[in-house]
Amino acid sequence: MKLNERSVAHYALSDSPADHTGFLRTWGGAGMPPTPSGAGRRCWFVLKGNLLFSFENREGRAPLSLVVLEGCTVELAEAPVPEEFAFAIRFDAPGVRPHLLAADGPAAQEAWVKALSRASFGYMRLVVRELESQLREARHSLDLHRRSSWKAVSSRCKPQAPDRWSPGLENGHSLSRDCSPMGLVEEGGSRSAGRGLAEWELQGPASLLLGRGQSPVSPETSCFSTLHEWYGREIMELRRAWLQRAQENQPECKDQDRP
């Protein structure tokens, strides 16, 4: 089966975060017997997402091997394995050989088993979805809180030109772009332009919002125009929805998914 190996290796070596690293002894590999005999080969392992890479050493410029951590369980290896601090990556699919690995000590062994057990894409997706719904709930209760305070704010508000937020707020259509993490594709790039992976990380959500404290309840939101924008969004969105319902023949009525 073909694999985009060059890209995979590039990802392995890139400075995107490693979820766990360390030396492990490994068995199985070209020319190595499947059962542990002798001390095994000591390699530098790097866990990134659901991919476990091994290198000859910490300075290795090309991964020796890749294990895709999907559909597997990680367990402490038991007898008859004579190796201390060993654990195994076992696959649910029949015919896929388990990977046997051994750490240098009990703490490392435990840390690796934990890290590898949580490495699957599905696990990450579960946590993301959970947080997504928690955020939706938090925003909903904030909405309820805002409705009462909006009345006090609206009498003093003057339209201000948005500085960092996208223009076109007037037509109400940029709302979901700003609010949804999925929508901040174009915006996210400008903040980190010129830095390495920057434009490739456009697929990530909201790098614009991160670290800027831009939320209505944040103490850093002292700028009134920003506050106005936050409170104004809901009004814009409501107005847009009303207009759409009023003009029943509008062909486009996209259901914007706001977290």
Add this chain to the structure above:
Amino acid sequence: MRYNEKELQALSRQPAEMAAELGMRGPKKGSVVKRRLVKLVVNFLFYFRTDEAEPIGALLLEHCRVTQEEPSGFSISFLEDPERKYHFECCSEEQCQEWMAALRRASYEFMRRSLIFYRNEIQKMTGKDPLEQFGISEEARFQLSSLKA
């Protein structure tokens, strides 16, 4: 780089986020469009000959860029060689948009950033770290510091 093909084959049989028959053209010059069954499973895009059960290839979708090409096609390229593109042809603009959106969300790195964003937002709004209840707030993969922004 050694990897176990059987691991990938097993993965290709898992439920797919998206699967469809698309036109596919490899990155090499002079390659022609071929009909392939294309299947998105976690952060891998598998492609099969339309009448075969085992994939002929897989693309890991980390650090990739998905670009629209003419009305109903898209291409995938990778960070280390942006000119080297895998081309896909869809049967409609709608299908194309659907695939592009799915592929852009399909990387582990994208999910990591989503998670960190949500965690941060919830923390700001509620003052509480939502990961604490799961006992995973210290895990390396969820740390804000792990982002290179």
